[in-house]
Amino acid sequence: MRYAETGYNLEIDLATGNIEKVETDPKLMELHLGGLGTDVKLMWDRVPPETKAFDPENLLIFSSGLLCGTPAFSANRTLVTTISPQTDLLAYPMMGGFWSAELKYAGYDKVIIRNKSPKLVYIWIHNDRVEIRDASHLKGKGALETQDLIRAELKEPRAQVAAIGLAGENRVFTASVEQSRSSASRLGSGAVMGDKGVKAIAVRGTKDIYLARGAEFMRHVNDLKEFVKHRNANPLQGVMTVLHSGVGSPQAMKHADESWHTTGFAWGNARARRKDFWTGEIEKSWTKTQTSAIKRFISCFNCPQQCGALIAYQDVPRYMMKCFSKLTYTLAAYVDDLGFSFRICQRAFEYGLDSFSTPQILAFAVELYEAGILTDADFAGCPSDKEGRFFWLLDKVARREGIGDILADGTYWAARRIGKGAEAFEHNTIKKHEQMNIKLGMLDPLYYLMFSTNEKVSITQIEGNWPQAAYPSREKREEWVKDWPQLPDEKFKQYFLDWEPRGESSNPYYPTPEISSEIVDWMEMVHNIDDALGLCAGMGSFCYKPAYHIHNYPKFISSATGMDIDEAGLKKIVNRSRNLHRAFNNRRGMSRADEKPPEDHWRHRFPELEEKLLSTYYKFKGWNYDGIPTKERLLELDLGYVAEDLKKRGILKDGQDCEEEQNYQS
Numbered sequence: 001m002r003y004a005e006t007g008y009n010l011e012i013d014l015a016t017g018n019i020e021k022v023e024t025d026p027k028l029m030e031l032h033l034g035g036l037g038t039d040v041k042l043m044w045d046r047v048p049p050e051t052k053a054f055d056p057e058n059l060l061i062f063s064s065g066l067l068c069g070t071p072a073f074s075a076n077r078t079l080v081t082t083i084s085p086q087t088d089l090l091a092y093p094m095m096g097g098f099w100s101a102e103l104k105y106a107g108y109d110k111v112i113i114r115n116k117s118p119k120l121v122y123i124w125i126h127n128d129r130v131e132i133r134d135a136s137h138l139k140g141k142g143a144l145e146t147q148d149l150i151r152a153e154l155k156e157p158r159a160q161v162a163a164i165g166l167a168g169e170n171r172v173f174t175a176s177v178e179q180s181r182s183s184a185s186r187l188g189s190g191a192v193m194g195d196k197g198v199k200a201i202a203v204r205g206t207k208d209i210y211l212a213r214g215a216e217f218m219r220h221v222n223d224l225k226e227f228v229k230h231r232n233a234n235p236l237q238g239v240m241t242v243l244h245s246g247v248g249s250p251q252a253m254k255h256a257d258e259s260w261h262t263t264g265f266a267w268g269n270a271r272a273r274r275k276d277f278w279t280g281e282i283e284k285s286w287t288k289t290q291t292s293a294i295k296r297f298i299s300c301f302n303c304p305q306q307c308g309a310l311i312a313y314q315d316v317p318r319y320m321m322k323c324f325s326k327l328t329y330t331l332a333a334y335v336d337d338l339g340f341s342f343r344i345c346q347r348a349f350e351y352g353l354d355s356f357s358t359p360q361i362l363a364f365a366v367e368l369y370e371a372g373i374l375t376d377a378d379f380a381g382c383p384s385d386k387e388g389r390f391f392w393l394l395d396k397v398a399r400r401e402g403i404g405d406i407l408a409d410g411t412y413w414a415a416r417r418i419g420k421g422a423e424a425f426e427h428n429t430i431k432k433h434e435q436m437n438i439k440l441g442m443l444d445p446l447y448y449l450m451f452s453t454n455e456k457v458s459i460t461q462i463e464g465n466w467p468q469a470a471y472p473s474r475e476k477r478e479e480w481v482k483d484w485p486q487l488p489d490e491k492f493k494q495y496f497l498d499w500e501p502r503g504e505s506s507n508p509y510y511p512t513p514e515i516s517s518e519i520v521d522w523m524e525m526v527h528n529i530d531d532a533l534g535l536c537a538g539m540g541s542f543c544y545k546p547a548y549h550i551h552n553y554p555k556f557i558s559s560a561t562g563m564d565i566d567e568a569g570l571k572k573i574v575n576r577s578r579n580l581h582r583a584f585n586n587r588r589g590m591s592r593a594d595e596k597p598p599e600d601h602w603r604h605r606f607p608e609l610e611e612k613l614l615s616t617y618y619k620f621k622g623w624n625y626d627g628i629p630t631k632e633r634l635l636e637l638d639l640g641y642v643a644e645d646l647k648k649r650g651i652l653k654d655g656q657d658c659e660e661e662q663n664y665q666s
């Protein structure tokens with residue numbers, strides 16, 4: 001009997017049409033849990049480093065997490081793991097919604113797709129019956145309408161359908177996979193799905209998931225319920241409005257007060273901040289627009305938080321809004337009317353496009369046009385008003401028409417194809433991927449490390465549990481640390497108490513490189529745990545004082561799986577997967593030179609300090625000067641086979657560590 005996991009993967013070869021239900025090795029769960037952990041292991045074993053995103057050998061893995069489908073709140077993430085066409089590194093965008101639980105109930109932990117289909121198809125998984133079906137009639141259909149069409153065609157209203165839109169079919173690098181009220185958006189998983197000729201995967205399952213110690217597991221769920229009830233009744237004080245309800249996860253649809261985002265984040269493609277944007281008049285008009293657009297709040301599978309919303313705005317077809325998408329197009333287009341977002345998001349979601357990178361690409365095109373780098377010929381037929389221009393550009397990108405064909409590869413690659421100085425306008429990328437369009441004043445050591453080193457390359461980075469800025473007074477900090485059981489160690493309280501907004505103990509020199517390393521490592525670790533368990537970061541790693549944390553994760557894992565696991569054991573497992581993940585990307589060429597935030601991300605930069613931060617963090621992680629796990633670190637984590645492989649390829653040489661910077665450079 002397998003607990004928490006089903007113990008089976010579905011393997012589909014699109015070239016031959018072969019479908020296999022494959023029993024997995026139980027040892028893999030002990031070594032890597034599930035979700036991201038086992039995805040990384042599969043990718044390491046089966047995708048050689050020479051493989052490119054659109055090669056048939058690239059895998060496309062739809063993966064549930066270890067706790068998905070169990071009664072654990074918010075265990076609903078589906079990871080879509082593949083090689084990214086944007087970065088050429090491992091991508092694993094995640095979606096909430098309902099799909100992963102349905103997959104588990106159908107009897108599978110993952111769907112692993114290889115090779116390409118000669119024609120457009122969709123996959124229908126109904127418990128043990130699995131079919132590859134013709135999807136030629138769905139060609140060009142929207143990602144949202146496809147979900148309804150497939151459910152109707154199958155006469156299965158309860159099927160969960162993950163689909164791509166036109167952007168995925170056209171291999172746009174920011175193409176997403178859309179499902180219900182969520183999407184796996186970053187790094188072009190939708191483009192790989194389109195390249196493989198898969199329009200959608202529909203799933204319906206009616207089986208059970210077994211828990212090793214069910215009664216004990218439910219006691220932990222009840223504790224969680226009490227915590228959520230308490231936190232909902234007593235929201236955190238002194239945090240920005242978007243975090244001010246529930247467990248501290250972003251509630252972008254519940255609150256209309258967007259003063260923090262609209263005045264702090266940059267508008268356009270990081271062109272300027274508008275510190276005086278949020279006036280009483282704007283607040284009134286935005287609140288009215290938002291209230292009139294929202295028909296009801298909605299949650300993902302088994303989550304009490306309801307942070308999405310069903311939108312019915314003017315004559316726009318109904319759809320579900322995903323948190324921060326509410327703002328991204330408006331800010332990027334420099335449009336003051338929030339209604340624009342509610343209109344354009346519906347079209348963008350139907351196309352199946354990532355709401356973070358895509359608006360930035362459109363803003364980038366507008367800025368190139370205004371600078372004379374793109375010309376009237378590139379914009380022939382484009383309306384001159386800001387809203388019309390964005391709709392026009394969105395259509396061009398999704399269809400890969402005209403200038404849209406170049407823009408569809410993202411700002412990094414587009415800038416290089418356009419030339420004529422366009423590279424100077426591509427200033428939000430790291431590892432070739434568009435980041436959040438923020439430009440700030442003073443270097444922040446924690447964010448420097450998070451931006452530089454994380455493998456997620458997504459908006460959430462690896463931030464979350466640690467406050468984004470020092471609290472203004474000692475008194476407020478003392479108040480904050482009084483109730484902070486989620487911390488991994490009491491010493492973190494002192495780090496927080498000592499962190500001042502100004503003066504010697506402030507950014508960029510405090511937190512020190514050593515303390516920064518500990519904090520960033522902890523935040524990254526909780527993200528990696530969530531991603532292996534399939535838990536939404538909005539209940540754990542991406543919020544302040546969350547419901548899930550290092551002291552209760554092991555209880556859920558042990559009672560669900562029967563595996564005896566404590567905090568130290570859990571840390572070892574996630575560190576193992578994390579280092580395997582790192583080595584996977586190192587094997588594809590990623591190294592220290594790639595770990596640089598955009599030049600103008602902060603106005604005040606400190607090159608020596610930044611080098612020290614990176615070296616200290618690498619050393620803390622057990623990586624060498626170039627950011628590659630050392631042999632010793634790999635052996636400690638039972639990854640001897642990885643050390644061997646890196647050595648054989650000349651990526652890892654004996655005796656290199658962080659101290660030997662000089663040797664390494666010479």
Ligand code: SF4
Pocket residue numbers: 074076096097249298299300301303304305306307308536537538539
């Ligand atoms: S917190 Fe929001 S995004 Fe996360 S599972 Fe709940 S409803 Fe979904």
